[in-house]
Amino acid sequence: PKVPMSPIVKNPYDPRQRQDLSANEAALLHFMSDCMHGTDMSLVDRYVSSDYIQHTPGIGQGREGLRRYLQEVAWKRPGRHQWRPIHLLAAGNFVILHKLLPATVIADFMRFDDQGLMAEHWDVVQPLPEPGYDPMRLSTENFSRFAALFKIDA
Numbered sequence: 001p002k003v004p005m006s007p008i009v010k011n012p013y014d015p016r017q018r019q020d021l022s023a024n025e026a027a028l029l030h031f032m033s034d035c036m037h038g039t040d041m042s043l044v045d046r047y048v049s050s051d052y053i054q055h056t057p058g059i060g061q062g063r064e065g066l067r068r069y070l071q072e073v074a075w076k077r078p079g080r081h082q083w084r085p086i087h088l089l090a091a092g093n094f095v096i097l098h099k100l101l102p103a104t105v106i107a108d109f110m111r112f113d114d115q116g117l118m119a120e121h122w123d124v125v126q127p128l129p130e131p132g133y134d135p136m137r138l139s140t141e142n143f144s145r146f147a148a149l150f151k152i153d154a
Contacts, residue, residue: 008084009136015088015097022090024112028097029088031118032108036074037083041067049117056123079103086135093119100135103128 015021015029027047035043044063052062059069074080079102087098097108104125111120129145146152 009134011084011086011136013087015085018088021088022095023116024093024095024110025088025090027112027116028095028108028110028118029085032083032085032097032099035070037080039075041070044070047118049113049115049119052118053120055121077101098135100133105129105133105135 015025021029031043031047034040035047044067048063048066050063052066054061054065059065082102084100085097086100087096089096093112093114095110095112097106097110099106099108104127106126107124109122109124110118113119
């Protein structure tokens with residue numbers, strides 16, 4: 001059963017509202033918006049290096065590996081259009097995108113080459129920690145989730 005997303009808490013760091021994005025941040029946000037969570041396959045050639053290195057288990061290397069993943073998996077994911085960027089951070093040639101989807105939270109780590117192309121990718125993907133999770137909502141103390149995660153006797 002589909003769990004509806006909770007009312008959205010205003011995000012003062014929303015990457016879509018920022019006016020100070022670096023070129024690499026803007027490229028990653030455009031790629032994610034219009035290709036990964038959209039349908040514009042041409043952005044693979046525009047933004048991805050021909051020798052793209054993929055570290056996510058199960059996805060092939062290079063542009064072709066990414067194209068196959070888009071067609072066979074990413075574009076078939078339920079709720080893929082219902083995504084929300086939470087944080088977008090750049091340091092040197094690396095950009096990190098923290099994003100929320102209806103069933104998962106993802107942090108994408110992208111290295112850009114000297115030509116401004118996406119050259120290398122890692123990610124961390126986890127199911128929502130609770131129904132209706134919103135990373136901008138303030139939490140309340142409840143250690144039961146951690147006790148289960150780390151197998152700690154509560």
